[in-house]
Amino acid sequence: MEECESGLHKHCESCFRRFCSKHPDDCPIIHCSLHCGIRFHSCKADEHKLLCSxxxxxxxxAGNGCPLEMPRYALAKHLGKCPASVVHCTMEWNRWP
Ligand SMILES: [Zn+2]
Ligand SMILES: [Zn+2]
Ligand SMILES: [Zn+2]
Ligand SMILES: [Zn+2]
Ligand SMILES: [Zn+2]
Known part of the structure; x- marks a missing residue:
């Protein structure tokens, strides 16, 4: 099966079906190994990593000194109390001595 530049099978690049008769045999449809509940064509595993919650x-x-790593879905919650967060509410700034 032909692969295009992105490393995906040409067919898979535009096919998001779970069951597809034209799907290449060497590209099983797999579950995310992190159990996020998403299924995808195995050649899209790298792509999914960038999106996986x-x-x-x-x-x-991290550039401001926060050493923590966490699943992407927990990031928003963490940012609210991240000690290295530089985004302070202006109202709070005004209350500081
Ligand atoms: Zn595919
Ligand atoms: Zn297909
Ligand atoms: Zn594929
Ligand atoms: Zn995932
Ligand atoms: Zn942080």
Whole structure:
């Protein structure tokens, strides 16, 4: 089966069906190994990693000194109390001495 530049099978690139008769045999449809509940064509595993809600990612404040890593779905919650977060509410700034 032909692969295109992105590493995906040409067919899979535009096919998001779970069951497809034209699907290449060497590309099983798999569950996400992190159990996020998503199924995808195995050649799209790398692509899914970038989107997977359970994939561990560093805090976006890593550059400001936050050492934490967490699943992507937990990031929003963490940002509210991240010690390295530079996004302070202006109202709070005004209350500081
Ligand atoms: Zn496919
Ligand atoms: Zn297909
Ligand atoms: Zn494929
Ligand atoms: Zn996933
Ligand atoms: Zn953080």
């Amino acid at each position: 359970k994939e561990k990612v560093p805090c976006i404040n």
